[in-house]
Amino acid sequence: MKSIILRTASNYLLPLLLLFSVFVLLRGHYLPGGGFIGGLVASIAFVLHAFAHGLRKAQRYFPIHPGFLMPIGLTLSLLSGFLPILIGDQAFLTGLWMADPLPVIGMVGTALFFDLGVYIVVVGVTLTIIFTISETA
Amino acid sequence: MTQQLLIAPLLLPFALAIALMFAWFHIRYQRVISIVGSVASLGLAIWLFGRVWQGGIISLQAGGWAAPYGITLVADTLAVTMVLLTAIVGLAVSLFASGSMINQRLRYGFFPIFHLLLMGLNGAFLAGDIFNLYVWFEVMIISSFVLLTLGGEKAQLEGAVKYFTLNFLASIIFLTALAVLYGLTGTLNMADLSVKIALIEQRSLVDVCALIFFVGFGIKAAVFPLYFWLPASYHTPPPAVAAVFGGLLTKVGVYAMMRVFTLMFTRDPFIENMLLVVAFFTLFSGALGAMTRNNIVKVFSWLIICHIGFMLAGLAMYSELALAGAVFYMIHDIIVKANLFMLAGVTNKITGTNKLQMMGGLYANYPKISLLMAIPLFSLVGIPPLSGFWPKLSLILGGIEQGHWPLVAMILLASFATLYVIARVWAEAFWKKQPEFERPAGFRYFGDYPVLKRVLMLLPIGLLALVSLYIAFGAVHIQTLAQRIAAELLHPEAYIEAVLGSTKELMP
Numbered sequence: 001m002k003s004i005i006l007r008t009a010s011n012y013l014l015p016l017l018l019l020f021s022v023f024v025l026l027r028g029h030y031l032p033g034g035g036f037i038g039g040l041v042a043s044i045a046f047v048l049h050a051f052a053h054g055l056r057k058a059q060r061y062f063p064i065h066p067g068f069l070m071p072i073g074l075t076l077s078l079l080s081g082f083l084p085i086l087i088g089d090q091a092f093l094t095g096l097w098m099a100d101p102l103p104v105i106g107m108v109g110t111a112l113f114f115d116l117g118v119y120i121v122v123v124g125v126t127l128t129i130i131f132t133i134s135e136t137a
Numbered sequence: 138m139t140q141q142l143l144i145a146p147l148l149l150p151f152a153l154a155i156a157l158m159f160a161w162f163h164i165r166y167q168r169v170i171s172i173v174g175s176v177a178s179l180g181l182a183i184w185l186f187g188r189v190w191q192g193g194i195i196s197l198q199a200g201g202w203a204a205p206y207g208i209t210l211v212a213d214t215l216a217v218t219m220v221l222l223t224a225i226v227g228l229a230v231s232l233f234a235s236g237s238m239i240n241q242r243l244r245y246g247f248f249p250i251f252h253l254l255l256m257g258l259n260g261a262f263l264a265g266d267i268f269n270l271y272v273w274f275e276v277m278i279i280s281s282f283v284l285l286t287l288g289g290e291k292a293q294l295e296g297a298v299k300y301f302t303l304n305f306l307a308s309i310i311f312l313t314a315l316a317v318l319y320g321l322t323g324t325l326n327m328a329d330l331s332v333k334i335a336l337i338e339q340r341s342l343v344d345v346c347a348l349i350f351f352v353g354f355g356i357k358a359a360v361f362p363l364y365f366w367l368p369a370s371y372h373t374p375p376p377a378v379a380a381v382f383g384g385l386l387t388k389v390g391v392y393a394m395m396r397v398f399t400l401m402f403t404r405d406p407f408i409e410n411m412l413l414v415v416a417f418f419t420l421f422s423g424a425l426g427a428m429t430r431n432n433i434v435k436v437f438s439w440l441i442i443c444h445i446g447f448m449l450a451g452l453a454m455y456s457e458l459a460l461a462g463a464v465f466y467m468i469h470d471i472i473v474k475a476n477l478f479m480l481a482g483v484t485n486k487i488t489g490t491n492k493l494q495m496m497g498g499l500y501a502n503y504p505k506i507s508l509l510m511a512i513p514l515f516s517l518v519g520i521p522p523l524s525g526f527w528p529k530l531s532l533i534l535g536g537i538e539q540g541h542w543p544l545v546a547m548i549l550l551a552s553f554a555t556l557y558v559i560a561r562v563w564a565e566a567f568w569k570k571q572p573e574f575e576r577p578a579g580f581r582y583f584g585d586y587p588v589l590k591r592v593l594m595l596l597p598i599g600l601l602a603l604v605s606l607y608i609a610f611g612a613v614h615i616q617t618l619a620q621r622i623a624a625e626l627l628h629p630e631a632y633i634e635a636v637l638g639s640t641k642e643l644m645p
Contacts, residue, residue: 071158078151084201085141092144093208094201 003052010052017045025119026105026112035115039122046123047130055134066131069124077117080110143197143212146185146220146263149178150256157249164243168235171248175228178255182217182224189217194625194635196265204637205329209265213632215464215622219262219392222468225604226384226475227255229597233479234377236586236593237486242287242375250287254280254381261389265636267318267401268325270393271311274357278304281386284378285370296373303356303366311353317346328636331400331629340405347402351411354397358390360449361418364442368426371441372434372491376482379434383441384475388467391448395463399626404455412453413544420446420547424554431493433484433566436558437477440517443551444470450544451532459535460623465528465615469516469608473524476513476601483594484510484566486583489576493562497571506595507567512602514563516609518556524608525555527616 021041028034050058084094097109105112153174160166189195189212198207212220230251238247257276264270278301285297319325321342322333337343352363359367367387371379402408423443430436444466451463481491487503488496500507512523519525529552536545583591608615625631 067161068159071155074151074155074158078148078155082148089141091141091197091201092148092199 007052010048014045014049017048018042021045021119025115028115029107029111035118036122038115039119040126042119043123043126043130046127050130050134055131059131062127066124066127069120070128073117073120073122073124075117076120077114080113080117083110083113140195140197143185143195143210143263144199145181146178146224146259147210147256149174149181150252150259153178154249154252154256157252158246161246161249162244164240167243167248171231171252172228172235174252175224175231179221179224179228182221185212186217186221188212189214194631196635205324205326208269209326209328209636210263211265211328211632211636212263213635214618214625215392215395216262218464218468218618218622219388220259222471223255223258223262223385225601226381226471227251229475229479229601230377230381232593232597232600233380233482236590236596237482238375238377245287247284247287247377250280250283251381254284258385258389262392265328266326267330267397268315270327270396271308271315274308274311274389274393277386277389278308281382284382285374287378288375290373293373296370299366300370303363307353307356310349310356314346314349314353317342317349321346326636327396327400328629328633331633332637334401335403343402344405344407347398347408348411350397350402351394351408354390354393355415356390357387358394358445358449359387359442360390360415360445361422361442364419364422364445367442368430368435368438371438372432376434376478376485380475380478380482383437383478384471387441387445388448388471391445391452391467394449395452395626398452399460400629400632409453409455412449413541416446416449416453417544417547419443419449420551424551424558427558428554432491433493433496433562434478434481434491436493436562437474437481440477440555440558441474443555444474446551447529447532447548450548451528451535453544454532454535454539454541455627456535456539457620457623457627458531458538460626461616461619462528462531462535464622465531465619466525468615468619469524469528469605472601472604472608473513473517476598476605477517479594479598479601480510480513483583483598486581486586486594488566488571489580489582490574493565495572495574496566497569500567501570509595509599509602510567511563513598513605514559516602516605518559519552520556522609522612524605524612527609527612528619531616531619 021038024033024041025035025038028038046058046061081093084090084096085092087096095109095111097107101107153170156170157167160170194211194213197210198204199210200208234247254277257273257280260273260276261270264273282297282301285300286293315325321337322330324330324333334343356363371382398408420443423439423446426439427436427443430439447466448463451459451466484496484499485491487499490496516523516525519529529548532548533545536548
């Protein structure tokens with residue numbers, strides 16, 4: 001798309017949307033939000049960028065093929081489930097939480113890393129699909 | 138700590154799938170990872186089986202929440218037996234796919250999805266919570282849909298649409314049944330349900346709920362009259378995929394029925410009569426279908442339906458003997474059916490066709506391979522002392538014991554129909570001289586494959602044939618196992634106690 005308005009706007013929207021997606025991700029444990037929606041918002045940021053500047057420019061943000069984000073995210077989620085087995089001999093996926101909340105992020109526990117894994121998988125899947133479609137189109 | 142390892146049959150395939158995704162562009166590594174991982178899965182399954190065989194039922198509350206609310210995993214003898222069979226078939230199919238599947242299909246992610254399918258199967262067998270069972274069914278459907286369409290041929294897509302529509306419908310019906318059940322009892326934990334369903338006074342509501350479950354599982358297990366998707370789709374995917382579908386996927390439906398109709402819904406005449414009638418007609422229509430088809434893969438597909446009838450008959454008769462027969466039949470059937478579809482893949486590569494009229498000359502050209510293939514074929518028929526014979530004996534004795542004469546007659550008839558069908562396959566494909574016909578251009582014959590690939594195709598057939606022979610000649614062991622499973626199914630107290638434990642007294 002050749003619109004200069006969209007191109008200028010998307011330069012500012014990319015970091016904003018990514019920041020917003022992280023906000024949605026962190027908000028997600030007790031409030032609406034979470035890894036899935038956060039991941040979708042983040043992929044929308046890149047899709048918008050691809051619309052404005054072309055596919056190549058958007059792909060340049062990824063040193064590896066976005067498809068490889070899927071196994072990375074899955075590994076993170078799997079390990080967050082494994083942690084309670086390794087540390088406390090507790091059941092798989094038992095939630096472990098740090099005693100005190102961190103500034104900005106809030107309470108940190110295995111659930112957050114699980115959600116982060118979901119976030120990465122969603123970004124990987126969505127971008128793989130959309131980049132593949134735009135490549136063949 | 139041993140309790141923790143109960144979840145390993147789910148995590149290992151998942152970890153394998155992740156590793157395989159990392160090796161997305163390296164087909165050779167994928168082959169190695171898949172085979173080595175399948176061997177590890179088999180070792181794990183054997184170990185878990187040994188634990189449960191010696192120590193009794195193990196349960197685990199994943200997530201750390203106590204029983205009726207948490208994610209319950211239960212390994213009783215039936216579950217671990219199924220996990221073990223899944224691992225055996227998984228290893229065989231891994232080998233076979235490495236040998237037979239074209240790189241183009243492998244490049245689109247056959248192996249990762251295959252291991253996710255195995256994870257779904259293991260999850261369904263170990264689930265102690267009926268909603269989790271539903272979730273694992275979904276995992277299986279999604280992965281099986283991908284496996285069915287890999288390659289993107291027209292026939293495949295056509296088969297996949299039928300497969301997906303009906304299996305999706307089955308899922309919706311299953312979910313509806315879950316909703317009704319939750320409305321009736323307020324719980325979804327199977328052990329908890331077992332206690333609470335018995336307390337409901339309006340039995341007609343329970344019957345309706347049981348019926349909805351039966352329809353949902355019935356579509357998946359391909360029982361009469363809900364089987365039409367099966368012969369319409371199973372001949373389209375590559376043989377490695379058909380092997381895991383034919384061997385395991387329909388049996389998950391039967392497994393779910395066995396669980397639900399022994400643990401949750403106690404017997405009344407309505408359910409019993411329904412199961413008896415459905416078993417009768419499943420046997421009948423499957424046998425008729427198999428006798429009239431000319432495509433070898435379709436013949437085997439119809440035989441799946443026919444033989445689901447045996448397991449259903451055992452479940453319907455509901456005595457320890459008959460139930461043991463049904464379990465034994467399932468053990469035998471999973472191994473043999475998976476083997477048959479791989480066998481059909483090899484005969485296709487040798488003769489260039491799946492049509493029985495066009496096949497032939499296998500025995501003259503490849504006598505040793507033919508003898509190897511005779512083992513699964515005649516095991517299926519159950520010529521004594523091969524493996525199909527013993528469970529049928531239990532089923533027939535169980536039927537006579539309770540006086541279900543029409544069903545006994547139908548079991549015999551279906552056995553003879555199977556004999557006829559297999560004899561026909563043997564005569565047409567193996568003995569007859571192959572007629573001349575126009576071969577598709579560029580067809581890669583069995584002889585054109587490098588030696589390693591040929592070995593990889595025949596090794597799993599030999600492996601499963603060996604397991605079949607063990608089932609046949611070690612029938613005493615399998616019968617002991619089947620009887621123990623039947624006893625556990627008929628007396629679910631140990632199962633309930635393993636899940637709910639000390640909270641049992643707290644319940645109303």
